[in-house]
Amino acid sequence: MSNINEKILTVRNLSISFKTTAGNVNAIRGVDLDLKRGETIAIVGESGSGKSVTNKAIMGILDSNAIINSGTIEFTYYRDKEHKVTCDILKMKKKDIRRHINGKRIAMIFQDPMTSLDPTMQIGRQIMEGMMWHYNTPKEEAYNKSLKLLEEVGIKDASKRMKSYPHQLSGGMRQRVVIAIALACNPDLLICDEPTTALDVTIQAKIIELIKQIQIERNISVIYITHDLGVVAKVADYVNVMYAGKIVEKGTANEIYFEPLHPYTWGLLSAMPDLEASDDRLYTIPGSPPNLLHQVKGDAYAPRNIFALNIDSRIEPPVFKVTDTHFVSSWLLDKRAPKIKMPPVLKERIERMKKEAGYVTK
Numbered sequence: 173m174s175n176i177n178e179k180i181l182t183v184r185n186l187s188i189s190f191k192t193t194a195g196n197v198n199a200i201r202g203v204d205l206d207l208k209r210g211e212t213i214a215i216v217g218e219s220g221s222g223k224s225v226t227n228k229a230i231m232g233i234l235d236s237n238a239i240i241n242s243g244t245i246e247f248t249y250y251r252d253k254e255h256k257v258t259c260d261i262l263k264m265k266k267k268d269i270r271r272h273i274n275g276k277r278i279a280m281i282f283q284d285p286m287t288s289l290d291p292t293m294q295i296g297r298q299i300m301e302g303m304m305w306h307y308n309t310p311k312e313e314a315y316n317k318s319l320k321l322l323e324e325v326g327i328k329d330a331s332k333r334m335k336s337y338p339h340q341l342s343g344g345m346r347q348r349v350v351i352a353i354a355l356a357c358n359p360d361l362l363i364c365d366e367p368t369t370a371l372d373v374t375i376q377a378k379i380i381e382l383i384k385q386i387q388i389e390r391n392i393s394v395i396y397i398t399h400d401l402g403v404v405a406k407v408a409d410y411v412n413v414m415y416a417g418k419i420v421e422k423g424t425a426n427e428i429y430f431e432p433l434h435p436y437t438w439g440l441l442s443a444m445p446d447l448e449a450s451d452d453r454l455y456t457i458p459g460s461p462p463n464l465l466h467q468v469k470g471d472a473y474a475p476r477n478i479f480a481l482n483i484d485s486r487i488e489p490p491v492f493k494v495t496d497t498h499f500v501s502s503w504l505l506d507k508r509a510p511k512i513k514m515p516p517v518l519k520e521r522i523e524r525m526k527k528e529a530g531y532v533t534k
Contacts, residue, residue: 179248180360180393181207181230186243188225190235198464199225201417203243207361207393214396214404214425216440217414220461223397226414227363230395231280232261232269249277249360276306279354281383283366285346288353289338295349296334302356321352325382344375348382355386362387365397380406401444405429410497413437416462416472423498430522430531432514433500435477442518471503479504479512 183205189196200222207213215223228234230245245261261269282288290298299318303309309317315334322330325348338346347367354362364383368376384407387394396407404411404425411428413421413436421434432438439457459476462468471477474484481503492505504512513519526533 178209179206180209181205181248182244182246183226183230184244184246186226186229186245187241188229188234188243189239189241191237191239192465195465196239198467199417200229201468203414203417203419205412205419207395209360209393210387210391211410212387212394212396212408213410213412214398214408215412215414215419216398216401216404218399218457218461221414222417223414224365227280227365227395227397230261230361231278231363232264232266232273247273247278247361271306275302275354275359276357277359278361278363279357279359280363280365281347281350281354281367283369285343285350286338288350289346291338294335294337295341299334299349299353299356302353306357318352318356321355322349324355324386325349325352326378327352343371344379347371347375347379351379351382351386355390358390359392361393361395363395363397366399367396368403369400376403383407401429401440413440416468417464418472418501420473420501421499423494426531427495427498430526430529430533431494431498432522433494433498433505434473434502435479435504436473438514438518439476441521442515446521481509 183203186200186203188200189198203222203226205213205226215226217223225234230247240262243262246258247261248256248258251257261273264273289295296315296318299321300311300314303314303317304311318334319330322333327333327345327348333341338349341349362383367383368379371379380403383394386392394407396404398404408425411423411425412419413428413434415436421428421432421437428437429441432441436457442455443457445454457476462472462475470486471480471484471489474480477484483503489501489503491499491501493499494505503509
């Protein structure tokens, strides 16, 4: 039987490039990730930082022009109650991934439900499809299970909705249908790729709460991909901050929110809307991410970092261990580096966040 504390996903030294007409884009540059059963991790960063590519690799659905330069993605699941299987997804054939992993063991909720749903097929059929494909579930049983799933994700009048087409549903309902499809085969891991971006704020909160509730009931692991640190605060146990294809800071949600140490994390936190801020202008991180067509020398964030040191332009920073759970890739944590404090405006904001959360500094 499964152990609640066991790792179900271990990613090591993942490096991925893409062939393009302009050359090879070094999209992922040595990513490590760990995920335990029933746990939620978040991967945050700006667009183009490599969040979605990392998770497409985990799903085994990379585009045909992808080149795996190095790394392993070990995924552990139970074939039945007694037989544990650990496989390296990068070494599996596409047809085996499709048969044994996609939808069945690892499911994904995409950003835009309209790109996930077939506009020509009734939604009931779309939910039933996975069960019938992976488990040869009889049609009537699959229908009844689909009805229950629609009810579980909060869709009223489920029997009527089973016959609806995607265009007949609202955005929030379509996203709930996508969640029902993702849960249809009872996966061990659910990947949520910006699952609420296309929805209004009220529906966003409901969808986030729904995913949390389902995770607790089913004890499934969740990976959240998002650029919104506000969402992360509500869902994640651990947070991985990603920049230019690398994870630059990782830690518990409290460590990333209340004790951040990387200047990029400071920038992301400063860019969150704040109703109590005296300045009504929204902060933006200066500059742009590097062009990954070119080899990155030193710290990729250095050109945008007002605290950058001379060494940042020459040598890539190592990973510094702050606590057993908190790791930061920045030369500012080297003992020889000058002591840099986070911007006062961000410090004030974090102090307010600590009070609101009842967080006590260790």
